[in-house]
Amino acid sequence: MTSRISGFYKKSPEERLELISQHLNLSDEEKELMLGHSGFTVAQADRLVENVVGYLPVPLGIAVNFQVNGKDVFVPMATEEPSVIAAASNAAKQNIGGFFTSYSGSIMRGQIQVIGVKDPYGALARIYENKEAILEQCNEQDPTLVSFGGGAKDLDVQIIDGESEKMVVAHLLVDTKDAMGANAVNTMAEAVSPFIEKITGGKVVLRILSNLADQRIVRARGVFENPFKGDRDALENFIRAYELAEADPYRAATHNKGIMNGISAVVLATGNDTRAVEAGAHAYASVTGRYRSLTRWEINADDSITGTIELPMPVGLIGGATQSHPVAKLATKILDVETAEELAGIIASTGLAQNFAGLRALAGEGIQQGHMKLHARNMAVMAGAHDDEVDNVVKLAANQGKISYDNIRQIVLSLQENGGSH
Incomplete structure (x- = not known):
């Protein structure tokens, strides 16, 4: 099995699921569950928490290109934030030789x-x-x-x-x-x-x-290609951005939040406790008496970049929503993990990839350029575009080079006033 699937993001949800299914032998029932055609119900929600009146679906995507400890993996990520899954997948594609992890114990x-x-x-x-x-x-x-x-x-x-x-x-x-x-x-x-x-x-x-699980530490290491194509200033900016997070808690808070974009998405997808993992991570970032970066970055002799991450990872495969939530249970099957140690290693690797993607953007074109392109679909819906108008609205905004809510709103109004599709 390889997790490097060319053009995965261009395929429809059904096509992506079929590709995953071929690798993992998902049953028809499991595919129906993943697509939301069956499965989680209000009755099941009522057994999980109190005072249930419904449930809130969260998009579940797959990060590709990941290899962890010599094993290719598809990484399920549950998140409402655009660009997170794309950034993790792209960063993993620039990873050289895979991610390697260690675990202090449970x-x-x-x-x-x-x-x-x-x-x-x-x-x-x-x-x-x-x-x-x-x-x-x-x-x-x-x-x-x-x-x-x-x-x-x-x-x-x-x-x-x-x-x-x-x-x-x-x-x-x-x-x-x-x-x-x-x-x-x-x-x-x-x-x-x-x-x-x-x-x-x-x-x-x-x-x-x-929740400061300081004897349940996971570490991950990865080497990444230099993404700046000979631009030494940008490469140095990458390291300087990391160094600010190491020295300044105002930057470290946002730096670590970006790491948790990836970590929390996998934790949530697998039915683990996002609040426990987040609390432990931020507490661990402060154990020296000053809030610091959870990652470290170094430039190698060939200008490749080595990243490492270290944090508590109190996650499991037994008990809780991991077993009782049908989609979370299926997400752990997609990961193909048998131990909490394997799961912790994949989660940490995802956080490291997420941080690489964030620093790369900050040292280059900036966060907003890529993020806003992926956020454009959401803005089109917010602006009143109908389902069959969304792609055209995004394309027009991209062609104009002005992806903002106000511009997208004008495009939607113009299309609909001129008899656009309904």
């Missing part, structure tokens, strides 16, 4: 906050003295996870200086394997809290997972 933290402790450092020591009993009690809560080699593995106890007192915070370090693990960790934290209170003589307040 450890999540559960925090147990203890207040009212008279001897916080003594309490810290007593918690460590009772480590084995604490871990055993935690693992009794999830024998299935333990049977797969997961479960509570260690403790990390900290003294936190609060405004009114020193708090003891015990961290459960839990290997959640191929699950994101929030429910398992929270259950363990709640179950062991009475024992922690007995040990410390204090009162437990919070008992909950931390």
